[in-house]
Amino acid sequence: MKEINKKQFNLGFELGLTVSAYRAAGQKSLKLNGLEDITKEQFGILILLTMRDGLYQTQIANILGKDRPNITRMIDILETKGYIRREKDSSNRRILKVFLTEKGQEKAEIAKPVRDKFSEVQYRGFSNEDIVTLVSLLRRVRNNFKEEYNLEI
Amino acid sequence: MKEINKKQFNLGFELGLTVSAYRAAGQKSLKLNGLEDITKEQFGILILLTMRDGLYQTQIANILGKDRPNITRMIDILETKGYIRREKDSSNRRILKVFLTEKGQEKAEIAKPVRDKFSEVQYRGFSNEDIVTLVSLLRRVRNNFKEEYNLEI
DNA sequence: TAATAATTGTTATCATAATAACAGTTTGAG
């Protein structure tokens, strides 16, 4: 392959646009299904809890790749809206376990097909090999940064 | 290729981690060079202006793929810190052109090699073909969302 | 020309991202 014009392959720019599109598409797909009262990120928590109810906050943070302050805030919102509840752990008083309420379970059930459709759309026209390639290239970028700049991530 | 486990190729998760790493690496590379008084995003504006000084805000927004309110805010910060100045356009009184101050030019000059190093790191070990593949796969994802959800992006 | 529409920058609002710091609790080394 000939020398490429690096300007046309500015990864930061491409990542930024892709994340924007990802977020906009996520929010729009929720809106189309009358689910716009909570955000894409908050749905991530609800759907995680349908698979593993009773996780505590740090676990949720780690699984979703977020930090604890953000999870605290998102869970505050979900609790205020009545979708989840916090419960003290008797064996470790530092821990707050998080459970879906009935309302939260119903919400998550409605959200699941929406998420599945969304997952189908993002990779539409992709072969399995394309998917593996994309993800592994992203991981290689991450690794480059990790090694050069000693990131925790 | 055999059926893949989609869970291990959750694009939202991978994109999120990659963007986090990208931002963390960017901020750290600035810090290592004593440039941490402004952010990676703000440097994007300074460096753009070294190439095209006198752009007005909407142009900057479009080129950087951001929206106008965010550009207003970032330019406020850069102006407060003395790196740029706004200048009214005589032929169109809606427009504010943005210019680097001397201090801003010096800052951008210091930042350029840092950015170049950063650009080198992100694609370390990548062939030109890898780069093209990564970017075009990201664009395909974006296109999928655009078509399905009628995004403006 | 006059009314309408579009553009530009701004403000306000809400949510996320990231870091630092803190209190309460638990763990572990000496």
Place this chain on the structure above:
DNA sequence: CTCAAACTGTTATTATGATAACAATTATTA
């Protein structure tokens, strides 16, 4: 056992991302 270290959730702060709405200005069109 004791005390320092680590863990958990929280609060505060700063910046970005995104949307809605606004005033001032310019362009369009009827």
